[in-house]
Amino acid sequence: MAAPVAADAGVDERGTLRAAFGGLTTRGRSFVAAGLAAALCAYALGQPDLLRVGVLLAALPVLCVLVLHRTRSRVVTARRLTPDRVAAGGEARVHLRVENVGRLPSGLLLLQDRVPYVLGPRPRFVLDRIEPGGRREVTYRVRSELRGRYPLGPLELRLTDPFGMAELSRSFGASDTMTVLPHVEPLPYVRLGGNADGAGDGVRRGLVAVGEDDVIPRDYRHGDDLRRVHWRSTAHHGALMVRREEQPRRAQCTVLLDTRRTAYLGAGPDTAFERAVSGAASVVRHLAAQGYETRLLTGAGQLVPGPATEAREPAERIGLVMDVLAGAEPEDERPPETVEAVLRSAGGGLVVAFTGVLDDGQCAAFARLRPGRGTAVVFVIGGQRAPEAEAAQVAALRGAGWTALLLPPGVPLGQVWQQAAAEQAGQTGQTGQAGRRHG
Structure with a gap:
């Protein structure tokens, strides 16, 4: 757009004429000096014609300054x-x-x-x-x-x-x-867990209307059936209102971006932090195209879109998220309780996280961020430590209930994304089989 x-x-920089005369070039100063010299010689020698030449030489630069001083x-x-x-x-x-x-x-x-x-x-x-x-x-x-x-x-x-x-x-x-x-990678359209209460693919759920007080009206739009006009709300609002017979319930997803400065090494366009930002942007775009109501949560506890912008159109919401990712920078570490509180207030649904290096204490704190219900996937940006240390971090997150995968350098996110969906589908199948055996 x-x-x-x-x-x-x-900005009016005309100032005084004295300042404007500071713009004389070498040629202009030479003409002024030559004109003054000619005028002095004409006065000493009594030559009026030379005086006219001197005045002309000195007046031309002055006239040029005055014209530019006015026209600029x-x-x-x-x-x-x-x-x-x-x-x-x-x-x-x-x-x-x-x-x-x-x-x-x-x-x-x-x-x-x-x-x-x-x-x-x-x-x-x-x-x-x-x-x-x-x-x-x-x-x-x-x-x-x-x-x-x-x-x-x-x-x-x-x-x-x-x-x-x-x-x-x-x-x-x-x-x-x-x-x-940020650079956005194409991701395969695979199902990554979910259910109908806001953690799944997004379904339309009808409103259960028990009486007039349960009706949720909305503004009248051109083409609405006049039989749906809600006269009580129309009289209350002073504008034509109609009954909203059904309300779309969109699947929710929170993309968690670890922005701790200590979680990423190096600086430049190919660093681990840039890969994490690009991954978050790719997931936001991909899930928004699938109909998810997607939000971004940074390591500083910033939730985008926030409560003040949730009512905007989906395209505007995604634009806000992408603008934040465009200016994202590594930050000082914040208490994990801040992110945990914001993540819980964001509601259930799918959680996709991107993180870097975590020590044992940070790994335990990050493991607690997993929501109680819904699918939780974390991508660990690899290539920053020894393979054994990265594998141990992934195993610790898996033990806490996350679907954790390592994202090595040079490996497309789409490949690891498909692997996460396959693992999540396997876990769901095992849970279903266990439930049937228990029954």
């Missing part, structure tokens, strides 16, 4: 980013518009937009004079292989006169933000 266009009149406040700019959210490795276009709102034509314009080095070199453009009321548009591309939020701007503008006597600068305060989303 394209970012809105916003005009920016810029008559230029406005606007920036438009399309799109403002791209996946890692994707490309966005930045459109710059420069407009002359003054009554005089502008001189030569030099544009430079500030962008982070990871998006590429700073774009520079040279624009010829702009007539009064005219505008010019330029476009450049930005691209990043690393997720994150990157500021674009402010735009810097330099004006020069046709004679090269003066050069004045101006900075525009408006800036935009380009969001680079």
Whole structure:
């Protein structure tokens, strides 16, 4: 989606004329010095013609400064980013518009937009004079292989006169933000546990209406049957309300991302933390496409979407989650009770976790995060310790009831995801057989 266009009149840096004269170029200063020298010689020698030449030489740079000093406040700019959210490795276009709102034509314009080095070199453009009321548009591309939020701007503008006597600068305060989303891996469509009470595939459950007080009304929409109008609620709300005969119950999933700084080693695009973030983003996208009501829980106890944004549309909710993942960074360790309390308040359903290195104490604390009911899967990001230590961590989590799997470097998440579904299906089959034998 394209970012809105916003005009920016810029920061007025005209200041005093004394400051404006600081923009004289070497040529302009030379003309002033030559003009003053010619005027002094004309006075000493009594040559009026030489005085006229001196005045002309000195007046030309002064006139150029005065014109630029006035016209640089008559230029406005606007920036438009399309799109403002791209996946890692994707490309966005930045459109710059420069407009002359003054009554005089502008001189030569030099544009430079500030962008982070990871998006590429700073774009520079040279624009010829702009007539009064005219505008010019330029476009450049930005691209990043690393997720994150990157500021674009402010735009810097330099004006020069046709004679090269003066050069004045101006900075525009408006800036935009380009969001680079984490890399998302395609996952196979397999069933990963669940039931009808919000931990499964999501089913529509009818509302049991015992009387008028049990009816849950909603706003009237075009096309609704008028026989479903609930007149008592209509009179109470002052707007037409209809009976809601059934309510969709979506399956719930909480994706837990371990953001502890001590859980991941190294820095850069191929680190364990980046693989964990990419895995969380992949699961969020995949389960949302399957109809799950997906939420993200970070190691700091941040739940996204929160209570204030739960009523938004599914696409908006997923957008909020992806924005948080785009800016996720390793954090200091927090008490596990904080995450445990938030996880319990999030309700039941499927829990998918991504974690890094856990010592014995941290592993025991993480094991307690497993919900009492529903499916719980944890992916341990491998390649950070000896294979024996990673295997012991996976075994400890399995012993606590998690479906724990190691995600080694270079192994696609889809492969391990399918393995988790197979193990979960085997555990469900064994539980069913045990129940039948007991019966």
